[in-house]
Amino acid sequence: MAEANTAVSEQNVPFAGAGTAETVQLMVTVNGVDRIFDAEPRTTLAEALRGTLGLTGTKIACDRGSCCACTVLRDGLPVCSCMMLAIEANGHSITTIEGLAAPTALHPVQTAFIEHDALQCGFCTPGLVMSCAALLEHNANPDQEAILDAISGHFCRCGTYPHVMTATLAAAAKMRGDDNG
Known part of the structure; x- marks a missing residue:
């Protein structure tokens, strides 16, 4: 196990020696913007997104990967950010709920969730979206x-x-351009 952690650290931390004795310096593209920040090796991606970068749309609910409320995209694929160390995002592209929409319009999935009542309390919504x-x-x-x-x-x-099912089907139709209304 220690060898795997060492390999991950050596592979993903190009800024050797940066940060403090307790932190490492990471470079992560978050929502299309290159971000450089220090994090303790034990910091999860969810904690870094919320606490260090101020992106609170990513929700931490179970903090053990069993609810997926904290889902973000790493290089376009969904991951539970509470189960990924921030160091594992180093050099990768992360998209959060804040970065999904265009500057002037919601993403079609976000719009469909609203239109089809696919949310209630909203806590799990960012991850589902x-x-x-x-x-x-x-x-x-x-x-x-x-x-x-x-x-x-x-x-x-x-x-x-x-409602999530209905909303996703509606968003798919809209994205394909074959929605009739």
Whole structure:
């Protein structure tokens, strides 16, 4: 186990010696902007996004990877940011809920979640939106099984799953340009 951690550190930390004795310096592209910051090796990506970078849209609920509320995209793929160390994001591109939308308009998945009541308390919503958006980037015409697979790790206490399904199908249609209304 120690060898794996050493390999990860050596591979992902190009700024050897930077930071303090207790931190490492990381360079991560977050929402299209290169960010350089110091973090303790034990800091999770979720903690760094929220505490260090001030991106509080990423929610920490279970803090052990069992609810997926903290889902962000690492190089376009969904990951639970509470289960990923910030050091593992070094040199990668991270997209959070704050970076999903265009400057002047919400992402189609965000709009569809609103239009189809796919949220209630909203705590799990950012993670669900990120997973559904990632699905639609890789599958323009998903069926219900593909959507269920994409959201299978998400835990929504309010039970909005049927609305999430409807919203994702609507967003897919809009993104394909075949929505009629």
